[in-house]
Amino acid sequence: MKTVWTVARKELVDLFRDRRTMLISLLMGPVLVPVLMLGIGTMIESRMRTQMESTLQLPVIGAEHAPNLIAFLETYNIETQPGPEDPDATVRGQEADVILRISPEFGEQWRESRPARVELIHDSSRQDSQIPVSRLVSVLSEYSGTLGALRGISRGVSPEAAYAVQVARRDVATPESRRAMALLFLPYFLTFFSFLGGAHLAMDATAGERERQSLEPLLATPARRAAIMGGKILGACIFGVISLVLMLLAFKLSLGFAPGAMRMINVSTPVMAMLLVVLLPMVLIGTTLLTLISATVKSMKEAQGYMTVLMLLPMVPSLMLMVNPVRNALWQFAVPFLAQNQMIMKLVRGEVVSAAEWTVYMTAGLGAGLLLWAVASRMYLREKLAVSA
Amino acid sequence: MILLENLHKTFKAKGGPVHAVKGVGFEARDGEITGLLGPNGAGKTTTLRMLYTLMSPDQGRIQVDGIDVAKDPAAVRRRLGVLPDARGIYKRLTARENVAYFGRLHGLDDATISARIDRMAEALNMHDFLDRRTEGFSQGQRTKTAIARALVHDPRNVILDEPTNGLDVMTTRGLRGFLRELRAEGRCVIFSSHIMQEVAALCDRIVVIAHGEVRAIGTPDQLREQTGLADLEDVFVRLADLGAEA
Numbered sequence: 001m002k003t004v005w006t007v008a009r010k011e012l013v014d015l016f017r018d019r020r021t022m023l024i025s026l027l028m029g030p031v032l033v034p035v036l037m038l039g040i041g042t043m044i045e046s047r048m049r050t051q052m053e054s055t056l057q058l059p060v061i062g063a064e065h066a067p068n069l070i071a072f073l074e075t076y077n078i079e080t081q082p083g084p085e086d087p088d089a090t091v092r093g094q095e096a097d098v099i100l101r102i103s104p105e106f107g108e109q110w111r112e113s114r115p116a117r118v119e120l121i122h123d124s125s126r127q128d129s130q131i132p133v134s135r136l137v138s139v140l141s142e143y144s145g146t147l148g149a150l151r152g153i154s155r156g157v158s159p160e161a162a163y164a165v166q167v168a169r170r171d172v173a174t175p176e177s178r179r180a181m182a183l184l185f186l187p188y189f190l191t192f193f194s195f196l197g198g199a200h201l202a203m204d205a206t207a208g209e210r211e212r213q214s215l216e217p218l219l220a221t222p223a224r225r226a227a228i229m230g231g232k233i234l235g236a237c238i239f240g241v242i243s244l245v246l247m248l249l250a251f252k253l254s255l256g257f258a259p260g261a262m263r264m265i266n267v268s269t270p271v272m273a274m275l276l277v278v279l280l281p282m283v284l285i286g287t288t289l290l291t292l293i294s295a296t297v298k299s300m301k302e303a304q305g306y307m308t309v310l311m312l313l314p315m316v317p318s319l320m321l322m323v324n325p326v327r328n329a330l331w332q333f334a335v336p337f338l339a340q341n342q343m344i345m346k347l348v349r350g351e352v353v354s355a356a357e358w359t360v361y362m363t364a365g366l367g368a369g370l371l372l373w374a375v376a377s378r379m380y381l382r383e384k385l386a387v388s389a
Numbered sequence: 390m391i392l393l394e395n396l397h398k399t400f401k402a403k404g405g406p407v408h409a410v411k412g413v414g415f416e417a418r419d420g421e422i423t424g425l426l427g428p429n430g431a432g433k434t435t436t437l438r439m440l441y442t443l444m445s446p447d448q449g450r451i452q453v454d455g456i457d458v459a460k461d462p463a464a465v466r467r468r469l470g471v472l473p474d475a476r477g478i479y480k481r482l483t484a485r486e487n488v489a490y491f492g493r494l495h496g497l498d499d500a501t502i503s504a505r506i507d508r509m510a511e512a513l514n515m516h517d518f519l520d521r522r523t524e525g526f527s528q529g530q531r532t533k534t535a536i537a538r539a540l541v542h543d544p545r546n547v548i549l550d551e552p553t554n555g556l557d558v559m560t561t562r563g564l565r566g567f568l569r570e571l572r573a574e575g576r577c578v579i580f581s582s583h584i585m586q587e588v589a590a591l592c593d594r595i596v597v598i599a600h601g602e603v604r605a606i607g608t609p610d611q612l613r614e615q616t617g618l619a620d621l622e623d624v625f626v627r628l629a630d631l632g633a634e635a
Contacts, residue, residue: 006493010482017481017522214477217538220441222466223494386443 003223007231011205012238025200026239030246033189034254040185051131058136059083059090062102066110069102069118069143076139087121097129098122098136113151186251187344191314191337193247194279195286198240199307202287205232206294207303210385219386229291229380233373236287244279248272266350274353278343281365285336288372295379317341333357334364390577391417391440391546396449398435409435411601414449417579417594419545422572424592425581428629432601433581434474437550440579441471453546467495470544472552476535480524484515484534487523488541495542502541509537512567529560536567546577553587565591585625599629 016022061083063070070080080100084090087099101119109116118140122133149159206229209215219225252267289310290303297303317338326332333339339361346353379385398410410432417423427433438444440451442462451458453465478487485506492502510519513533518526523534532552540547549568553561568591571578582588588595589609597604597612605612605628613619616627625631 002496003494006490010479010490013486014479014481209477212477213475214479216443216473216475217471217477217491217535218494220443220466220469220471220473221491221494222463222496224463228494383444387438 001227003227004231004234007223007228008235008238011201011232011235015201015204015235015239021200025197026243026246029193029197029243030250033193033247034250037185037189038254038257048131052135055079056132056135057081057096058098058100058132059087059096060100060102061087062104062106065102065104065106066116066118072143073139076135078136078139091121091123094123094126097126097132100136185318186348187341188315188318190244190247190275190279190344191282191340192311194240194244194282194340195314196290196307196310197243197247198236198238198283198287199290199310201239202232202236202290203294203300203303205236206291207297207300210294211300216386225380226377229295229377233287233291233376236291237283240283240287241276241280244276244283248275266348271347274347275344278340278347278361281362281369282336282340284366284369285372288369288376292372292376292379295376295382295385313337314340330356330360333361336365336368339364390419390452390454391579392450392452393436393440394450396436396439396446396451398432398439398444398447409601410439410446412449413598413601413603415596415603415606417546417577419577420572420575421593422568422578422580422591424588424595425579425598426583426585426588426595426625426629427581427598428583428631431583431598431629433583433598434550435601436598437471437548437579437581438473441469441473441548442466443473467542468544468546470540470542470547472532472536472539472549474550476532478523478526478531478534478538481522483522484519484526484530484537487534488538491538492541497542505541505543506537509540512570513537514563528555529557532556532560532564536564544576547571547579549578549580551581551583553582553584561587585621589621597625597628599631604628604630 056078058073058078058080059082060070060080063080063082073080083099083101084096087096087101090096091099099121101121103117103119106116106118120133120136122129124133148162152159152162206215209218218228252269252272255267293306294303297306314337317335318341320338321341328342332342343353343357343361346357393416394414396410396413397408400407400409413432413436415423425433425436435444439446440453440458442458442465445459453468456464456468458465478484479490482490488506488509489499489502492505497505506519510516513536515530515533515537518530523531526534532555536549536552539549552564556564568578568580572593580588580592592609594606594608595612596606605615607615609621612624612628613621616624618624618627
């Protein structure tokens with residue numbers, strides 16, 4: 001035990017004396033990530049506001065066929081312009097979000113009380129045009145509904161007869177859960193930082209030390225190898241936790257200044273403390289996995305080769321959930337990365353995590369960490385490890 | 390007192406297994422400096438690594454002060470002071486901190502460590518760089534730090550793998566004096582080198598190794614007699630059978 005602490009302390013002293021490396025790995029994340037998130041959040045927010053509230057410029061083809069409709073649109077803050085010759089090409093070329101085409105038969109159909117035809121030309125794969133399109137669709141259907149009702153009244157039919165079914169929506173999203181939509185990135189950032197926060201130290205303490213030829217004398221001391229490895233893992237874990245705490249603090253402080261929806265994220269101290277507890281198993285998994293890798297590779301360069309893949313790992317659940325959202329189930333709390341994602345989302349959405357979920361989560365997380373630890377210990381006992389090339 | 394018997398070690402390599410050590414055996418007595426002499430790649434480092442328990446021999450037996458290395462490697466490591474071929478020191482720690490770190494790993498208390506460091510610094514003339522960070526140290530300063538680190542626990546047996554590599558004349562002389570002191574204190578010193586003069590200047594007995602085998606054991610005079618050659622370098626070339634390769 002004494003050896004473990006001696007080694008851990010030496011690794012931390014060694015790292016903290018390397019000021020620049022230490023500052024980069026400790027402060028870069030906590031400074032940059034909130035800036036990035038707030039930046040993206042502000043952009044989404046202001047974009048939505050302008051698109052919702054500003055005047056919508058709408059190119060219209062055949063405006064002359066339906067002057068009343070055009071007048072109606074203008075009362076809803078939609079300004080019409082003459083439409084282009086080739087509307088498809090204009091929309092594809094992203095010169096207009098949506099184009100309205102009124103067919104020449106509009107007037108005739110209108111007079112005969114047949115459904116008069118208008119056409120919306122838009123690109124549904126463009127995120128950007130969603131708001132203008134839905135604005136236009138709702139104004140058009142309002143126009144259609146209002147005039148349809150008037151027609152009914154003029155023929156002695158109750159306007160209600162036209163609505164066979166009335167759809168009422170009730171959105172059960174709590175304010176917190178709606179805010180959390182804006183935070184799909186949060187679990188990724190936090191998981192990533194806890195997973196790889198102590199990565200430099202973990203790799204350097206084994207692969208780097210071996211490369212610098214100081215591992216052989218170290219292993220020639222009477223100290224047990226498992227204890228030496230334990231010290232290195234402990235050192236990296238301590239560093240990982242420090243960087244994680246800084247990250248959480250940065251989130252807590254910066255989200256206080258966040259615009260609109262993000263301000264409602266729950267960053268209260270109890271939630272932050274719970275996030276820290278949730279991420280501890282990830283710190284352990286990250287450092288033991290990297291120690292394991294470092295003990296098997298020939299050089300620091302080879303160890304760093306694994307980093308690209310490791311960086312992608314925390315992203316997998318976020319991506320999967322984006323494409324294929326799954327319902328909460330207990331098994332998810334046992335799958336590394338997915339479990340962190342679910343726990344973080346639950347906490348920041350202000351939902352209650354049940355005792356069963358906590359138990360499964362912590363058991364699986366710490367279990368995986370300890371398993372990796374055991375495998376790394378075996379790797380540390382190999383003859384090859386000590387002998388640097 | 391160190392005893393090696395019939396050691397064998399084979400490595401797997403791309404071009405088939407390499408039999409690096411084939412039946413090496415010798416005895417290193419207390420109060421003597423035993424020189425392990427051989428050309429590069431002769432198997433010296435591998436032999437020493439088996440001795441300080443970093444590798445286990447495929448065959449053969451090693452005893453340190455009567456303790457079998459295979460049975461109690463930790464006890465053996467406690468009795469050995471090792472300057473390995475790889476002698477990296479931590480460049481962001483001072484020389485003193487480097488030595489103290491190993492002292493703690495040997496389970497020594499701070500007072501003992503501090504007293505030992507003072508003695509080693511005296512013997513190795515380390516005072517002017519003892520509290521500097523080792524980044525930018527000269528080769529000699531690094532080697533001295535590594536030797537102090539290896540001997541911090543006051544071991545009875547001292548193993549030095551090519552300690553004079555890359556050192557200038559004065560540092561080498563100082564180091565020789567230091568090794569003689571260790572001998573005078575009754576320790577068992579093993580020291581490997583590929584330079585005959587180096588070994589002859591210092592060692593009571595020389596073990597010549599080449600191609601993973603022991604070629605000759607004896608005092609410098611005995612080796613001269615055995616080969617009938619006067620020049621020590623010629624003796625070495627003859628014994629290690631280097632002439633055929635040149």
